Amino acid sequence: MFWLMSLTMLASATSCSQEQKAQIKEALPGTPAKAGGPQPTLDSVYVVRAMNAEPKFKDQVEWAKKFYRERQFRLGWFRNHELVPQAKTMLGVINKAADEGLDPKEYKTKDFDKLFADLEGVQADSTKRNALEKEIDVALSGTYFNWASDFYRGTVDPRAVKTIDWQVKRNKIKLHKALMTILQERESTYPYYEFEPLHPEYEQLKKALADYRALQRNGGWPTLPATTKLKPGQASPAVATLRQRLLGTKAAPAAAPAATASAEAVPARTVANNPAAPAPTAAVPAEKYDAELVQAVKDFQSQNGLNPDGVVGGETLRLLNVPVAQRIDQLILNMERWRWIPKKFEPDYLLVNIPDYKLHVVEANKEVFNMRVIVGKALNATPVFSDKMEYVVLAPYWNVPYSIIDKEMRPKLAANAQSYLDRLDMEVVKGSGAKATPIDPNSINWASLTPATWKYTLRRRPGPKNDLGDVKFIFPNSNDVYLHDTPHDELFSQAKRGFSHGCVRVAEPLKLAEYLLRNKPGWDMTKIEETIAGRKELYVNLPKHVPVYLVYFTSWVDEAGNVNFRDDIYGHDKSLAKEYFN
Structure with a gap:
C-alpha cells in the first residue's frame, strides 16, 4: 500500500571479527609497526572547535556534542587504534548520494584518502597518531551528521520557508542516536545501521528515479504533435509515436497485429524508450489506434489522475509531452517530502493526499478502504498539516x-x-451550542459590517441544503479545516476536484462515520441515520482520537509498481524546487 510503512528489524550487533580487521587493513594498506598505548579521548572544547572550523559542520555542532558527551568523549570511529569498517561504508554511501537526489560534493568536505594515508604513516609515533585519530574521528562524525541531516531530515526546512506549506508534525529523528546505532553501540528498530531510508515509499521513488534517469540517458521519450487527437479505432501517423512513447516499440508491422502488451507495459518506467526508432513517413501506412495501445493510454491516464477514457488529446496529450527531466525533478522533490514525514505513522490514521484528491483509511498499518475527496480550489488551498x-x-x-x-x-x-x-435555510444567532439565540438579520447593518463589528454567527440549519451535508469530522486546528459531507455528490465524478473553500469533502461520509464509531457501543449505521434524520446537531466523541494527515505528494509508486504523477495544483512543487535545486 502506497502510504504504509514496513520497518526493517535491527540485525544483532557483531564483534570486530578477523574479516572486519581485514577490511580495515584494505582501507589502510601497508600496515607498519604500531605504537601501543590507550585510545585517545576528546573533550567538548576540542569537538566544538573542530566542528566550527569546517563551515559545513557548523549546523551540526549540537549533534556532535550530544554524540561525544553520551560516550564520555571516547572516539567513535576507532577501536584499538583501528578504523571501524563503518567509516568506509559511510564514505561509499556518500559517493552514491546522487542516487538519492543529493549532491555528493556537499558531503566531501574532508580529504579522507589523505588523512588515512597520513595516519598510516605515523603509526610508530603515538603522539602524532593520536592527534590524527582525534582529527579524523570528529571529521567522520561531522561528515555523517552533515549527510544524515539531509538524508533523514531533508535539505530544506519547510517551516523556515514561507512559500512552502507544510505543518505536518515534525520528523524528530535523533541523529546522534542514529550514529550510535551505525557504530553498533545501541539497537534500533530503524535501519540506520544500513544507511537506509525510513520509509518504503521513499525507496520506491528512489528506484523510479534510477529508471527515469536511465530513460533520460537513452534520449528520453518522443513528443507527440500538439494537434494530436485520437479516438480508439482511428488511424493516424501519430499512433507510431504514441506507441513508442508508451510501449517503447517501433511502429507495428502493417501486415500483423501489434504484440500483446505485457503487464509491465506502462508509461516509461518499465520500458526503455527507443530514440533511434525511425519516424513514420508518407510511404508507411498510418497505424490504427488498436486495443493494445488504447489500454496503454488508459493505464497512463489512471497513473496521471485522469479519467481513463482512452482518448488522446487535451490533458492526456499535455501530460504525455511532459519532458522526462521534469518528471525526474518531480520524483526528487517528493523524495524530499518523505524526509519531512515522521519516522513512523501511528498504526491507525487517516491520510488525505491533496493532489490525488483521495482519503486513505489505515488500521493496524494496513489500508482498509479509501475514497474520493474534494479539496480547496487554488485560491482557497487546503493547508498541509496534521x-x-x-x-x-x-x-x-x-x-x-x-x-x-x-x-x-x-x-x-x-x-x-x-x-x-x-431561501437558504439560514439564521443569525448570538452565542453557540445550546445557548445560541436567534437574532433578527434585518437589525444588522450588513453594508458597513467589518470583522471587528461582526459579533454573531450566520449558520445554515441541518438538512438537505446544508453545505456540510449530514456529517462533519472535527480535528480541532487553527486552520478551521475539517472533513465533511456535501450535497453536491456530482462533483466526485470529476477527475480534478478542487472546488471547496479549503475543507475536505468526502465521497462516502456515512461509511467513514460508521467506521470511526465502530468501537463506540450503540453507534451502528441505523443509529447514525436516525440521528441525521432528526435534524438536531449532535456531537459524538470518538472513543480514541485518530491522527489525521493532510499531505501533498505529486508522485508515488503504487502497489503494482507503477509510477504515478499528479499536477502541482497549488504550486508547492514549484516553491520547493526553488529552494531545493538552488
Whole structure:
C-alpha cells in the first residue's frame, strides 16, 4: 500500500571479527609497526572547535556534542587504534548520494584518502597518531551528521520557508542516536545501521528515479504533435509515436497485429524508450489506434489522475509531452517530502493526499478502504498539516465563514437579509451550542459590517441544503479545516476536484462515520441515520482520537509498481524546487 510503512528489524550487533580487521587493513594498506598505548579521548572544547572550523559542520555542532558527551568523549570511529569498517561504508554511501537526489560534493568536505594515508604513516609515533585519530574521528562524525541531516531530515526546512506549506508534525529523528546505532553501540528498530531510508515509499521513488534517469540517458521519450487527437479505432501517423512513447516499440508491422502488451507495459518506467526508432513517413501506412495501445493510454491516464477514457488529446496529450527531466525533478522533490514525514505513522490514521484528491483509511498499518475527496480550489488551498480527530458531528449546522459573508453574500444580505436567509435555510444567532439565540438579520447593518463589528454567527440549519451535508469530522486546528459531507455528490465524478473553500469533502461520509464509531457501543449505521434524520446537531466523541494527515505528494509508486504523477495544483512543487535545486 502506497502510504504504509514496513520497518526493517535491527540485525544483532557483531564483534570486530578477523574479516572486519581485514577490511580495515584494505582501507589502510601497508600496515607498519604500531605504537601501543590507550585510545585517545576528546573533550567538548576540542569537538566544538573542530566542528566550527569546517563551515559545513557548523549546523551540526549540537549533534556532535550530544554524540561525544553520551560516550564520555571516547572516539567513535576507532577501536584499538583501528578504523571501524563503518567509516568506509559511510564514505561509499556518500559517493552514491546522487542516487538519492543529493549532491555528493556537499558531503566531501574532508580529504579522507589523505588523512588515512597520513595516519598510516605515523603509526610508530603515538603522539602524532593520536592527534590524527582525534582529527579524523570528529571529521567522520561531522561528515555523517552533515549527510544524515539531509538524508533523514531533508535539505530544506519547510517551516523556515514561507512559500512552502507544510505543518505536518515534525520528523524528530535523533541523529546522534542514529550514529550510535551505525557504530553498533545501541539497537534500533530503524535501519540506520544500513544507511537506509525510513520509509518504503521513499525507496520506491528512489528506484523510479534510477529508471527515469536511465530513460533520460537513452534520449528520453518522443513528443507527440500538439494537434494530436485520437479516438480508439482511428488511424493516424501519430499512433507510431504514441506507441513508442508508451510501449517503447517501433511502429507495428502493417501486415500483423501489434504484440500483446505485457503487464509491465506502462508509461516509461518499465520500458526503455527507443530514440533511434525511425519516424513514420508518407510511404508507411498510418497505424490504427488498436486495443493494445488504447489500454496503454488508459493505464497512463489512471497513473496521471485522469479519467481513463482512452482518448488522446487535451490533458492526456499535455501530460504525455511532459519532458522526462521534469518528471525526474518531480520524483526528487517528493523524495524530499518523505524526509519531512515522521519516522513512523501511528498504526491507525487517516491520510488525505491533496493532489490525488483521495482519503486513505489505515488500521493496524494496513489500508482498509479509501475514497474520493474534494479539496480547496487554488485560491482557497487546503493547508498541509496534521492533527487528531476528536469527534463526529451528525446533522451539523454550517457556520458561514466571515470571508464568504464579505465576498459572496454581503450585497443580498444588505438588500433583504430575512428573505435571502429564508431561501437558504439560514439564521443569525448570538452565542453557540445550546445557548445560541436567534437574532433578527434585518437589525444588522450588513453594508458597513467589518470583522471587528461582526459579533454573531450566520449558520445554515441541518438538512438537505446544508453545505456540510449530514456529517462533519472535527480535528480541532487553527486552520478551521475539517472533513465533511456535501450535497453536491456530482462533483466526485470529476477527475480534478478542487472546488471547496479549503475543507475536505468526502465521497462516502456515512461509511467513514460508521467506521470511526465502530468501537463506540450503540453507534451502528441505523443509529447514525436516525440521528441525521432528526435534524438536531449532535456531537459524538470518538472513543480514541485518530491522527489525521493532510499531505501533498505529486508522485508515488503504487502497489503494482507503477509510477504515478499528479499536477502541482497549488504550486508547492514549484516553491520547493526553488529552494531545493538552488
